[in-house]
Amino acid sequence: EVQLLESGGGLVQPGGSLRLSCAASGFVFSNYAMSWVRQAPGKGLEWLSLISGGGDQSYYAESVKGRFIISRDNSKNTLSLEMTSLRAEDTALYYCAKRSRPAGAYAVDYWGQGALVTVSS
């Protein structure tokens, strides 16, 4: 059974940093691209970033480029999102998402339950 378990969410002050992690199990982690997608309270889905199965290709939404870094450790089946210079508008539920292919924006076939990040003073 595929499981994606996010951790690391919490309350952070504007300008602060936070690192989200996603522990993956139930599939060969290195064989699939992964993404982070967020959802602000009462709002729609916003794609943030994608990383290929091998970790050699990554892409970012304009809204987080230069502030967020996606990475993966295939030896530990873990996906991460390093977030810096956080703003109030980054407040959202952050989902870890498994793509259905090794690379490219193929469909997300599994989603985690999300990690809540609140940016507030």
Place this chain on the structure above:
Amino acid sequence: QSVLTQPPSASGTPGQRVTISCSGSNSNIESNHVHWYQQLPGTAPKLLILADTQRSSGVPDRFSGSKSGTSASLAISGLRSEDEADYYCAAWDDSLSVEVFGTGTKVTVL
């Protein structure tokens, strides 16, 4: 940023057919596959349709996807109360090199 436009809401009575549109451009919908996700209240999204028309595993055949040019559609036939949810389309955008989600459509069963 959402470059895929969906109607904010759609509704129907049980048994009716509801169609949700997703309007994009030649750099996203026309050039790449469209996927559809269902998000029930308080839950994570779930994959409904991948690659324009393929139903994900376990999705009833009441759900169908189509695409023509720069637009895609999700149809729900035989509407049921459990279909009340938010629905999102998504596609890769070649010009922006990002994935874009639609603005989302809330489906209400009257």
